[in-house]
Amino acid sequence: MSTQNTVEEMFQAGVHYGYSKSRRHPSVSSFVFTTKNGVDIIDIEKTENLLEKALEAVTKLAASGKTILFVGTKPEARQQIVEVALSLNMPYVSERWVGGALTNFPEIKKRIIKLLDLRDQKEKGELDRYTKKERLLIDREMDDMTKNFQGLTGITKTPDAMFVIDPKKEQIAVTEAQKMNLPIISVLNTDCDLKQVEYPIVANDASVLSITFFLSKIKEAYTKGSNGLTK
Secondary structure, eight states: OOHHHHHHHHHHTTTTEEEEGGGOOGGGGGGEEEEETTEEEEOHHHHHHHHHHHHHHHHHHHHTTOOEEEEOOSTTTHHHHHHHHHHTTOOEEOSOOOTTTTTTHHHHHHHHHHHHHHHHHHHTTGGGGSOHHHHHHHHHHHHHHHHHHGGGTTOSSOOSEEEEEOTTTTHHHHHHHHHTTOOEEEEEOTTSOGGGOSEEEESOOSOHHHHHHHHHHHHHHHHHHHHHHHO
């Protein structure tokens, strides 16, 4: 990875835009280059060093065939989280984090199995035996479960690591990952506590361009590691 090219790419993607100085978390102070008009500007050369460490971790996870759960429920992150997770055949949460998704996984797995069973029954026409009102209620239940569990339907055990866009927004998910001793890789802005995350990437976590840039790098790193696994 060319340092100059990467820094230029990050600059073009607006990675350097932090939040207002008044929102700054003390843990990120050393990553703030300057403050303009009350807004923190992130030192993206330091961000690049953090990115390198995060990508090394992702490559190692991929080389060992590990599963990474992608989490990003803020509007700017949803579509990109889904696309990258699906392209890597990884689980994801893009709508709402359901409490216990990690710490009470056996119970969550039961609800996923129920969703898959209802889908199967619907496809086979087995729900036709119910009244119209009952079918409407079942459809609503399926819609709710699909929204909550769509990205988790393919997993049979808890993941090995978590990638998060904005750990402050995803505090419940981060807390559960910590309880399960999962390494956390995260893009986080100047309002976040980077000590909560094993592999923090201090950067703009509120821009589609910035989020897309980092997810593309994570995807590249995982693909690289996976290729090493299949050789």
